[in-house]
Amino acid sequence: MTDSQQALERLREGNRRFVNHLRSAEVLISQLRRGELVKGQKPFAIVLGCSDSRVPAEIVFDQGLGDLFVIRVAGNIVAPSQIGSVEFAAEALGPRLVVVMGHTLCSAIDATLEAIEKPSAPRSPNLLSIVDRIRPSIEGLVHTELAEDRQRLMQAAVRANVRASVSHLKHGSRILERMVLEDGLRVVGAEYSLETGEVDFFDL
Template identity: 40%
Template sequence: MFTDQRPAWDRLLEGNRRWIEDRSTAAGDRGASRRAQLSQSQAPFALVVGCADSRVPAEILFDQGLGDLFVVRTAGHVVDSATLGSVEYAVGMLGVSLIVVLGHEGCGAVAAATGVVDNAAVPAGYVRDIAERITPDVLRARYDGAKTAGEIGALHSLYTLDLLRERSTVVDRAIGSGALQAVAAQYCLSTGAVTEVRNSARLLTAV
């Protein structure tokens, strides 16, 4: 099986460019032959922690095949014990070289949390639990200067990455040693583009 030696994030960005330009090449790596190769083991090169939104399928928007990505998806990419266990499995057992926290514009979970902060509009049922988990990130984003929904959502991706490092010594040590690259990113529903998000001295930037 051919192994791409490029840095993992570069591979994902190139795949995203193919997806945007409607020249995807991953179909050949999703068929019977690839399935047979992976029947006994897996060796994904990257982990994507993303939103469960039906419009944000990581394998498709990064144009990757079977076995390339280990994907953990929850509404608003909230972190709970199951998420942490899945992440630690990918990092500690599968040895992925990259973790991407992938948010997106128009996230309903982030909007619900913003509604809690702005209007005390608390959702019913277990949606409330999701909103309440994101609410501290909305407050922190506002403190860091975020004004728009897009800025809040982007910072939520960054803060989720912070949280993974805070909660998991496996993740923190892997990043600290250089064995694991970590990226926070946002997906644009209208263009299909993924951009890396960085926060420096409370100035939000997308690169």
């Protein structure tokens, strides 16, 4: 089994290849393993990321078939279905690293800031279900000096939202909390830069 530190280093190495426009030979031939994967999967990490089309985890980390268990939802929010997906993967498949990955210029964060600033504007109830999960972690930022600088506000909001999702996974599930305390499971935050392609892991 790959431990959390080994998994983290593997993701970092893969991201370095991606930034430098390289591909791992193992990734390039991973399609040849498709038949082997019919029998089962052993991903080395779980990634909860945003649905944004510019942030596909397998490509950003230069990984192949069967390497990552990826959950994607707008705004990388944590709702019961996401918690259940992480619980399943951690218990049944064995990875010991969970990465919650947000990204710069996130439209879900921007939509939430707009909902805070213009609460009377009409919005879809389904969109509000996402906004309402992000709002508690970033609403306080709107009432600080960050509100005077939209770029800095967005940067702070993206990270605050990631940290909230990390905390929710660590403390919103008895299964995951036990695995963190007893089984070496690690849940970390990360931010992908659309501008550079780099992933910054934080609060390790």
